[in-house]
Amino acid sequence: MPQTIAATYEHGVFVPRIPVDLPEHTEVKLLLPKKATKQKPLTKAEMSFLALRGISQNLAGTDSVELQKKIRSEWRGL
Amino acid sequence: MARSVTVCIDTNVLLGFFNNEPDKVESCAAFFQLLFIRRIKSVVATITLLELVAILNAADQCAEAERIINSIQSLPNFSIAEFRNGWVLRTAALKKANRLAIADAIIVSTAIETRCSCLITFDTDFSRVGEILVLTPQKFLEANSGAIHT
Numbered sequence: 625m626p627q628t629i630a631a632t633y634e635h636g637v638f639v640p641r642i643p644v645d646l647p648e649h650t651e652v653k654l655l656l657p658k659k660a661t662k663q664k665p666l667t668k669a670e671m672s673f674l675a676l677r678g679i680s681q682n683l684a685g686t687d688s689v690e691l692q693k694k695i696r697s698e699w700r701g702l
Numbered sequence: 703m704a705r706s707v708t709v710c711i712d713t714n715v716l717l718g719f720f721n722n723e724p725d726k727v728e729s730c731a732a733f734f735q736l737l738f739i740r741r742i743k744s745v746v747a748t749i750t751l752l753e754l755v756a757i758l759n760a761a762d763q764c765a766e767a768e769r770i771i772n773s774i775q776s777l778p779n780f781s782i783a784e785f786r787n788g789w790v791l792r793t794a795a796l797k798k799a800n801r802l803a804i805a806d807a808i809i810v811s812t813a814i815e816t817r818c819s820c821l822i823t824f825d826t827d828f829s830r831v832g833e834i835l836v837l838t839p840q841k842f843l844e845a846n847s848g849a850i851h852t
Contacts, residue, residue, distance in 0.1 A: 663739060669776040670738040676773055677731060678722030682761040688717035688726065689824050695753050696805040 708743040710783075710813035712823035713750040715839055717757065720770060726824060726839075733822070733839035736846060737779065744780045747812040749805055751782065783812045800831050810834060 630641040631654075638654065646652075666674075683691070718726030719734065737744055751771055758767035774780055785793075789811050796814075797807035806827060813821045813834050820835040820842065821828060828836045837845070 664741070666738050667778060669773070669778065673773045673777055674731065674734060674738075676770060677719055677727065679766050679770065680717075680720045680758055680761070680763055681722075682763055683717075683721045683757070686721065688714040688721055688723055691717060691757050692712070692714045692753065692825060693827075695756060696803045699804040 707820075708745060708816070708818045709737070709842070710745045710747070710809070710816065710818040710821045711750070712809055712821060712825060712828075713753045714824050715822050716746075716750065716754060716770075716774075718824060720754075720766075729838070729840040729843065732843055736843060740846075741779055744777075745783050745812065745816045745818055746774060746780055747809055748782060748784050749808050749812075753805075781816070783816050785812065786815070789815050796831070796833065800833075802827070802831070 629644060631638040632641065633639075715726075715730055715733070719730035721727075736742070751774065754770060755767045758764070758770070775782065785808060792814065793804075793807045793811040796802060796810050797804055800807070800810070802810065806825075809823075810821065810828070810831055810833065818834065820837050821831075822837055822839055822842055824838055
């Protein structure tokens with residue numbers, strides 16, 4: 625009856641997590657995990673956008689919600 | 703959260719990021735990073751661009767305003783939504799039903815008409831709006847927990 629054991633892949637070799645009693649050079653089958661999907665790198669435009677963090681230095685000390693309310697209050701009365 | 707998520711971003715979220723506001727900038731940065739990594743489609747209303755430019759121009763930051771607008775327009779998954787004639791009746795109804803400022807109603811109707819899953823804002827005035835899910839960047843991140851790997 626086949627036995628399932630856990631192993632770790634290290635430096636190109638599968639290392640069993642528990643001792644195994646097998647003759648030398650016994651061929652085994654391995655069930656490999658699905659390879660993790662590699663993340664797409666950010667585009668140049670996205671990196672440029674993120675680099676704009678803090679660009680509006682002259683507004684320091686103000687709150688964006690209050691600024692938004694202030695400019696939208698110009699529409700009040702409609 | 704639905705498989706295909708589109709978000710509408712309110713002015714204060716962009717401004718909080720560009721303004722480096724201590725209580726907002728970290729969640730905004732993480733939020734934008736998540737949008738980019740996940741290729742999540744985002745909608746920005748024309749009025750938001752106008753507000754950004756107007757606020758920055760008032761602070762004598764015309765060059766910064768131009769850089770910001772150019773940058774937003776160059777983002778592949780960001781759409782700039784112009785207000786359409788066909789949205790007028792819904793916008794007026796939203797304004798009345800939720801006692802919104804007219805610009806706030808335009809933002810909400812833009813989000814709804816462009817089929818956004820949620821509106822991202824720090825403004826609690828939107829919390830009474832029932833027609834669309836309203837989240838802060840932090841709440842959006844929590845709803846997509848474990849999604850950021852830089």
